[in-house]
Amino acid sequence: MVFSSIIFLFIYLPAVLLLYYITPKKARNFLLFAVNLIFYGWGEPKLVVLMIISTLINYISGLLIGKFKDEKGNNKKGAKIVLIISVIVNIALLGYFKYAGFIGNILHLKVGDIPLPIGISFYTFQTMSYTIDVYRNDAHTQKNFITFGTYVSLFPQLIAGPIVRYRDVEAQLNERHENLEQFTEGVKIFMVGLCKKVLLANQMGKLWDIMRADQSAGILGSWVGIIAYTMQIYFDFCGYSEMAIGLGKMFGFDFLINFDYPYISTSITEFWRRWHISLSTWFKEYIYIPLGGNRKGLARQIFNMFVVWTLTGIWHGANYNFILWGIYFFVLLVIEKSFLLKVLKKAPKVVTHIYALFFIIIGWVIFFFEDMGELWAYITRMFAPSAGLISHDCLVNVIAYLPLLLIASFACTPVAKKLYANVEKKSWSWIPDAVLCLLGLIVSTASLVSSGYNPFLYFKF
Numbered sequence: 001m002v003f004s005s006i007i008f009l010f011i012y013l014p015a016v017l018l019l020y021y022i023t024p025k026k027a028r029n030f031l032l033f034a035v036n037l038i039f040y041g042w043g044e045p046k047l048v049v050l051m052i053i054s055t056l057i058n059y060i061s062g063l064l065i066g067k068f069k070d071e072k073g074n075n076k077k078g079a080k081i082v083l084i085i086s087v088i089v090n091i092a093l094l095g096y097f098k099y100a101g102f103i104g105n106i107l108h109l110k111v112g113d114i115p116l117p118i119g120i121s122f123y124t125f126q127t128m129s130y131t132i133d134v135y136r137n138d139a140h141t142q143k144n145f146i147t148f149g150t151y152v153s154l155f156p157q158l159i160a161g162p163i164v165r166y167r168d169v170e171a172q173l174n175e176r177h178e179n180l181e182q183f184t185e186g187v188k189i190f191m192v193g194l195c196k197k198v199l200l201a202n203q204m205g206k207l208w209d210i211m212r213a214d215q216s217a218g219i220l221g222s223w224v225g226i227i228a229y230t231m232q233i234y235f236d237f238c239g240y241s242e243m244a245i246g247l248g249k250m251f252g253f254d255f256l257i258n259f260d261y262p263y264i265s266t267s268i269t270e271f272w273r274r275w276h277i278s279l280s281t282w283f284k285e286y287i288y289i290p291l292g293g294n295r296k297g298l299a300r301q302i303f304n305m306f307v308v309w310t311l312t313g314i315w316h317g318a319n320y321n322f323i324l325w326g327i328y329f330f331v332l333l334v335i336e337k338s339f340l341l342k343v344l345k346k347a348p349k350v351v352t353h354i355y356a357l358f359f360i361i362i363g364w365v366i367f368f369f370e371d372m373g374e375l376w377a378y379i380t381r382m383f384a385p386s387a388g389l390i391s392h393d394c395l396v397n398v399i400a401y402l403p404l405l406l407i408a409s410f411a412c413t414p415v416a417k418k419l420y421a422n423v424e425k426k427s428w429s430w431i432p433d434a435v436l437c438l439l440g441l442i443v444s445t446a447s448l449v450s451s452g453y454n455p456f457l458y459f460k461f
Helices: 006-022 025-041 048-067 077-106 120-136 145-153 166-174 180-213 218-250 268-274 277-288 298-316 320-346 349-368 372-383 392-411 415-424 430-450
Strands: none
Touching: 006 025, 006 430, 025 048, 025 145, 048 077, 048 120, 048 145, 077 120, 120 145, 120 166, 120 277, 145 166, 180 218, 180 392, 180 430, 218 349, 218 372, 218 392, 268 277, 268 320, 268 349, 277 298, 298 320, 320 349, 320 372, 349 372, 392 415
């Protein structure tokens, strides 16, 4: 079940909200746990068992780590052993379901079709953050299985993030103070995310499909195509994250933002501070810093960055292009940290912005094409003079989609948000809020009903 579906918008969500608010507060986690399982099992009923097993393993691990602590909270010998076993089991489950086929192909071994559980990369990282934080004394042991299960399976962020660390919602899991102001704020954020997904991401995806399929698109046509994909993946994932954050607020949870207008960045370093913030934070907290971060000299820092960015690539998918994508950004970040950032600070912002966007867009080419031949062919089309400027058919499509491209480009910036902030200060702001939310719902619903094109790109990650 996806957020941008008629069933979710008009049946599942209203029913769950009604049940949630008529349920006594003490029983709300139990209700959420139950409806979370229904949500996940809607598309993959058999694989709900896997998520429950993962939840149970980490719940027991947390209890055992808590038992292997003294009165001052210091870890005894057994705590580290439990943590290591827990991490190994989590990685093994993720590795089997997501990477067994890829590794089997490398080793020329026959591996049957293994289903990829939706969201396994997200909920595995979440459960690992719990056991690690309990071990570090950054979080308390959760003794209530239902409460812990609610955290792992919470449907707003279950299948495509953001990756919510246990310590960030620990207090909210135990006690929430839902109120009308938070609820209405959640509705607004959800509607913004829905419009980004349905009205921008889906339309940019259609343009990308058209431009990619035209082998004679030419240099300009190829660039417009990959720019459309650049917009699609941003509005798809950012839209989903905002819907998740909005839904969280409707149920009394405050999730951290996952995107902060990444395409206004003036360096690759800045881009990764703004893109998929929860994933970057996870790798920083649980991989980069434990490896030594930047505290052990330049050579060790570069090695640590290599490990993190190789793992970042692998996390996104079991294919060579994702590994190449991770290493690509590793190289760019090393160059920036070595000397380029100092140069960029002195350059005009328009120059640094173009620089960042150029390499970000090339990165999305690498990210999309799993076939190395297709990847090279598309990059060639983007730069080869022999490909021509743009085909007639592509030009017609570019002109047709130009208004949406301009709107999408504007929506990638915080300008509209800053302008609307002035309206939100007014006592009558509830009127435009209500009108815009209703209009967004009507237009998005019309788009969903009239078109069967509604993919969620990050479901496979």
